[in-house]
Amino acid sequence: MTITIIGLGLIGGSFAMDLRESPTISELIGVDTNKEHELKAVELGLVDRILPISEAVRASQVIILAVPVNAIDQLLPGILDIVSDHQTVVDLGSTKLKMIENVKDHPNRSRYVAAHPMAGTEHSGPEASMKGLFQDHTVLLCDLENSAPDACKTALELFHLVGLKFEFMDANQHDRHAAYVSHLSHIVAYALSLAVQKEEKAGYAVPRLAAGGFSSTVRLAMCSPDMWVPIFTQNSDNILTAVKAVSEELDEFRQALESNDENKLRELILRANSIKDML
């Protein structure tokens, strides 16, 4: 089987690394708009060769889109235009509704499988690729009733190869869910980073002195805008709801602190502690 991976960053590169281990995959073709990333991906052995996108699509049984979600929107219709009934197109984007809507009337819609593997790190680019990134994580698969059974089977087999577990939901549910358990964490980390940096400029806070707790909470603030601005704008309604929910909880803490209400603080913390049962 020949597979094309469009987007040779952390996600595409890590996916390629794991697929490499499988004897059923004979060739991996890479595509990226960044020439340095293309060269680096070949140098690192992530893919066998680089081709222009249309040639790569024509040469492959499976085409995997691992680019920012706005680029998925732009590329997906054109890719579906040229695929046949024997090819499968899979995207790995962090939003689902807009790109699915975008191709809902496309004659080749059924060749497309919409997926979101819930895995990543704060690093980006081909050098950030790592083996086993997806192992034991979950891939959310959306609206599979609109994908051809053989395309679903092909996609699930590849996801199984890299160690992903499956969950199925509709695109609306997905985007709401992702806003809370993924997109919101990023905004919270960005906001924490910005607040601490302002204080740093005022000469007080010194993050280098911080314990692991701060690093853990702020880690996602290192995630790149190229990937995250398109996610935030595509899923802005759900994310706004989620950001408002966090702001309200912060207000609860403010009120409890202002009134020195120890019982209220304890009650808030005890409820927050329950997240343990969900992780």
Place this chain on the structure above:
Amino acid sequence: MTITIIGLGLIGGSFAMDLRESPTISELIGVDTNKEHELKAVELGLVDRILPISEAVRASQVIILAVPVNAIDQLLPGILDIVSDHQTVVDLGSTKLKMIENVKDHPNRSRYVAAHPMAGTEHSGPEASMKGLFQDHTVLLCDLENSAPDACKTALELFHLVGLKFEFMDANQHDRHAAYVSHLSHIVAYALSLAVQKEEKAGYAVPRLAAGGFSSTVRLAMCSPDMWVPIFTQNSDNILTAVKAVSEELDEFRQALESNDENKLRELILRANSIKDML
């Protein structure tokens, strides 16, 4: 040297574990208000034996307070009442101003060294103790000009034994700094946990599906109220300033999302990314 550790939880227990390795420390005595923790600490070999607090203090060259900050406030004056010029009292609390103020006119003030090791995990109790918890972290030492030189030397030697690096600051600076790089991360994590749990009840968000990013950001939400309510109330002014700062940054994101302002989102994220240079 005989050392008493008051508070046999994560911090006291981990400190004991590391001190155990040193041939200069002949005996470790444990004190805790929780009888189960006392038994467990002996069973785990964290301390050699348990004594009532006043006997333990009298039997030791060094007394280490590793209890919640409100308990430090309550215990410290009474301990200073009974120590001699050959004994050193060290606290490991996460706030410093109130407890230092509290004993500023005590005749034995100079036997006390105020310290805050910037290390921990979200777990608590003696079973949470781990070797090397402090290795390469920083201990913030406050107002050392009011501690006797020999007491400072004793405390620094112990901190060096467990692998801590030193930073010196006044208690005011400390509490402001700690609000931003430690206490705030906890409130942000608690707020994120509460927001996601509310959504979970509404049937949408499913944290078990989340990637490592969510777990990392929300990890501190598992920290116990026994330790954190007293910290929040003792340092409420600084923490309120810090919480307001984060809320303002969240509002910036809300405004950018509401107006679909990609440039603004990119600019916020790029500035947030700079935290990388400080970690």
